[in-house]
Amino acid sequence: MAGILIVEDEKELREMLKLSFVKRKYSVLEAENGKDAIVHFRPSVTDLVVTDLIMPEEDGLKVIMKLKELKPSIKIIAISGGGKVGPASYLNLAKALGADATFSKPFSINELIQRVEELLKS
Amino acid sequence: MRFISKEKDIADQIINNSRSMISVINRDYIYEKVNSTFCNAHMVVNDSIVGKSLGEVWGKDTFENVIKQNIDKCFSGKIVRYEAFFNTPSLGSRYFEVVFRPVSFEGGKVTRLLAETFDIDDLKRSERTIIEKEEEFRKFETNLPVGFLRCDVNGKILHVNKPFLKIIGCKDEKLVLERNIRDFYSEDCIFEIQYIRLLENNTIAFGRVYLKNLEGTEIPCRISGFLALDGSGNPSYIDFAIEDSTRELMLENRLLQAQKLETIGALAGGIAHDFNNILATISGYAELLQDDLPQQTELSEKVSKIQGAVLKARSITNQILTFSRQVEQEKVPVNVSAVLKETIGFVKSALPSNIIIKSRIIKNGVSVYADPTQLFRVFLNLMTNAMQAMEDNGGSLSVTQAVVEGKCVKHDLNKGIVADEYVLLTFKDTGKGMDQSLKSRIFEPFFTTREVGKGTGLGLSVTHGIVAEMEGEILVSSKKGKGSVFYVYLPVSKEYADTSVDQSYKKRILLIKGNKYESSVLSMALENSGYELISVSDHGQLGRIMSDDKGRPDLLIYMSDSRQIEPKHLFEVVRQQKEKIPCILITEPNLDLLEEKLLTSGIIKQHLIKPVSLKEIRNAIQESLK
Numbered sequence: 001m002a003g004i005l006i007v008e009d010e011k012e013l014r015e016m017l018k019l020s021f022v023k024r025k026y027s028v029l030e031a032e033n034g035k036d037a038i039v040h041f042r043p044s045v046t047d048l049v050v051t052d053l054i055m056p057e058e059d060g061l062k063v064i065m066k067l068k069e070l071k072p073s074i075k076i077i078a079i080s081g082g083g084k085v086g087p088a089s090y091l092n093l094a095k096a097l098g099a100d101a102t103f104s105k106p107f108s109i110n111e112l113i114q115r116v117e118e119l120l121k122s
Numbered sequence: 123m124r125f126i127s128k129e130k131d132i133a134d135q136i137i138n139n140s141r142s143m144i145s146v147i148n149r150d151y152i153y154e155k156v157n158s159t160f161c162n163a164h165m166v167v168n169d170s171i172v173g174k175s176l177g178e179v180w181g182k183d184t185f186e187n188v189i190k191q192n193i194d195k196c197f198s199g200k201i202v203r204y205e206a207f208f209n210t211p212s213l214g215s216r217y218f219e220v221v222f223r224p225v226s227f228e229g230g231k232v233t234r235l236l237a238e239t240f241d242i243d244d245l246k247r248s249e250r251t252i253i254e255k256e257e258e259f260r261k262f263e264t265n266l267p268v269g270f271l272r273c274d275v276n277g278k279i280l281h282v283n284k285p286f287l288k289i290i291g292c293k294d295e296k297l298v299l300e301r302n303i304r305d306f307y308s309e310d311c312i313f314e315i316q317y318i319r320l321l322e323n324n325t326i327a328f329g330r331v332y333l334k335n336l337e338g339t340e341i342p343c344r345i346s347g348f349l350a351l352d353g354s355g356n357p358s359y360i361d362f363a364i365e366d367s368t369r370e371l372m373l374e375n376r377l378l379q380a381q382k383l384e385t386i387g388a389l390a391g392g393i394a395h396d397f398n399n400i401l402a403t404i405s406g407y408a409e410l411l412q413d414d415l416p417q418q419t420e421l422s423e424k425v426s427k428i429q430g431a432v433l434k435a436r437s438i439t440n441q442i443l444t445f446s447r448q449v450e451q452e453k454v455p456v457n458v459s460a461v462l463k464e465t466i467g468f469v470k471s472a473l474p475s476n477i478i479i480k481s482r483i484i485k486n487g488v489s490v491y492a493d494p495t496q497l498f499r500v501f502l503n504l505m506t507n508a509m510q511a512m513e514d515n516g517g518s519l520s521v522t523q524a525v526v527e528g529k530c531v532k533h534d535l536n537k538g539i540v541a542d543e544y545v546l547l548t549f550k551d552t553g554k555g556m557d558q559s560l561k562s563r564i565f566e567p568f569f570t571t572r573e574v575g576k577g578t579g580l581g582l583s584v585t586h587g588i589v590a591e592m593e594g595e596i597l598v599s600s601k602k603g604k605g606s607v608f609y610v611y612l613p614v615s616k617e618y619a620d621t622s623v624d625q626s627y628k629k630r631i632l633l634i635k636g637n638k639y640e641s642s643v644l645s646m647a648l649e650n651s652g653y654e655l656i657s658v659s660d661h662g663q664l665g666r667i668m669s670d671d672k673g674r675p676d677l678l679i680y681m682s683d684s685r686q687i688e689p690k691h692l693f694e695v696v697r698q699q700k701e702k703i704p705c706i707l708i709t710e711p712n713l714d715l716l717e718e719k720l721l722t723s724g725i726i727k728q729h730l731i732k733p734v735s736l737k738e739i740r741n742a743i744q745e746s747l748k
Binding site for chain 1: 391394395396397398399400401402403404405406407409410413432436439440443447448449450729
């Protein structure tokens with residue numbers, strides 16, 4: 001089964017995401033910030049990443065750039081509670097940097113899962 | 123005899139040593155006697171003058187025109203004094219004071235007179251200098267943009283200049299001169315305190331002091347005082363320099379407001395971001411729970427309530443993020459008057475009978491760079507606000523749209539400008555109005571004068587955030603009991619609202635309209651974005667258009683409050699399609715049962731919650747058309 005890496009500093013949210021993915025039989029890896037995600041990234045077992053954007057240590061934008069570099073075929077979904085860098089929102093920047101989908105928090109978990117399935121199929 | 127002669131010698135000496143020219147003149151206008159000073163001035167010896175007529179000595183014209191009339195007056199018994207400017211051989215041309223006194227009388231008639239001529243040239247010249255200086259000072263004082271007031275130590279006003287009169291809004295100097303400076307201070311003790319301080323230190327800048335004008339309105343002024351002492355060191359009078367600092371204060375306040383809003387924005391934005399994280403967890407678990415529960419049970423109803431609350435909370439965090447400018451706006455050139463007309467049309471449709479709306483668009487077809495749905499929110503919020511201010515007593519709302527030059531805006535706003543021209547929109551109501559303290563807080567989030575539960579107090583904050591994001595400015599002036607005026611400045615875009623997009627790429631969108639106004643703005647926004655819009659009026663037409671291979675839309679947008687087509691009809695029509703057309707659903711934050719059914723039916727590709735920004739709808743369209 002496909003492997004999903006969840007990068008999220010908010011513990012409860014991370015666990016909720018994990019629970020939903022495990023329920024659908026995905027194998028799940030977790031990281032609580034961007035630095036963790038980059039350092040412990042295992043390309044062979046990770047097919048998709050769900051990453052928050054504003055996090056301590058390295059932020060989600062860095063995660064997207066770095067992981068896309070390490071494994072160009074990886075699918076990335078960025079999630080964020082809002083915020084802007086200059087005139088552009090974090091989510092739009094994430095998209096520009098290669099995120100395949102973006103979701104504003106709070107989002108529908110079923111919609112997110114649906115998107116994960118679509119991305120893993122393609 | 124010797125005694126007499128001695129006395130005469132002394133008298134002669136005194137007379138000859140006097141600095142004045144002294145002479146005795148008889149009724150025939152002949153000099154009978156002159157002193158040495160007279161002779162020296164004329165550079166002649168005594169004998170050559172005595173016995174000569176005044177006409178011979180001064181010339182016929184001077185005698186006839188000036189001297190004779192004065193001498194005649196003196197012969198009638200009066201002392202005569204006058205000033206004259208004339209030339210003497212040794213002194214040159216100078217100012218003199220001439221005095222004629224009657225001295226000998228015979229039979230009740232004056233027979234001789236004593237003429238004394240004093241050199242007053244130095245005095246006269248310094249007097250003239252003083253007059254000139256005074257004139258110069260008066261000009262300086264009048265032209266100086268600073269008010270000037272002189273009062274005695276009791277505060278009685280002795281002198282004021284024109285700028286001072288302008289500050290206190292008085293045209294007649296007299297109205298001020300009969301008053302005491304205390305009349306112009308908001309409290310009596312201010313003058314006392316200033317006077318005591320001036321006794322310690324002659325010159326003091328008092329800083330900002332409020333002056334009252336004749337109507338009693340307080341005017342912020344910057345005042346400096348100077349205490350003048352007389353020759354013996356006692357306080358003599360006080361000079362005040364007074365500058366009107368109304369504008370300075372206004373700009374200062376505006377800057378403070380802006381800084382305050384920025385601080386609150388940063389704080390609130392941070393909180394909203396954290397809240398969205400928490401809401402994501404809540405909504406996620408609620409959804410997972412909902413999936414596990416059998417539908418339409420009491421438990422699932424309760425979970426639905428949680429989900430509804432999350433959506434409401436999300437709408438609030440979204441508004442806070444808009445206020446704190448943390449939401450990216452998808453900007454396109456927008457025709458301001460078109461959006462304004464739409465908004466006015468909408469507001470009019472639900473207008474209470476005691477309120478009228480007047481609108482005046484001075485220049486049509488002006489573009490600004492904006493998200494049209496956000497611009498609509500700005501106008502709607504301001505108009506709603508005005509109507510709420512007038513709901514008790516009714517009134518009128520005047521909306522004006524004009525174009526002003528950037529440099530004028532620079533002066534009004536006192537900040538850098540980003541365009542040569544600005545659209546200036548004014549929303550003027552005749553409602554309750556606000557006092558200063560209320561006015562300074564209206565843009566703060568959650569600040570509301572309405573009772574708890576009526577409105578979140580985010581409307582004007584959101585408006586402020588949107589305008590700021592457009593690099594515009596929003597100002598307000600208000601008078602309690604009279605009404606308020608909101609001024610919205612938006613930089614004019616050089617690009618024009620344009621819909622010319624390559625037709626071959628134009629996607630067809632079927633918009634099933636709901637609430638009239640929102641649909642109009644949305645369709646305008648979509649057309650501006652280059653989509654081709656089609657609409658239907660009933661479900662029969664919907665069925666026909668969906669089964670027509672050529673006319674079929676690429677995408678369907680359904681606003682859940684549509685009156686033409688009910689959710690079940692939509693569901694039926696879409697389900698019958700062989701090729702699924704992506705469908706976007708737009709609803710209010712709290713979903714009703716039918717909407718929830720529609721959402722879970724599988725035909726909805728994207729779900730958006732009102733208010734929807736152009737950015738959201740565009741993203742949703744792009745996602746759905748993938």
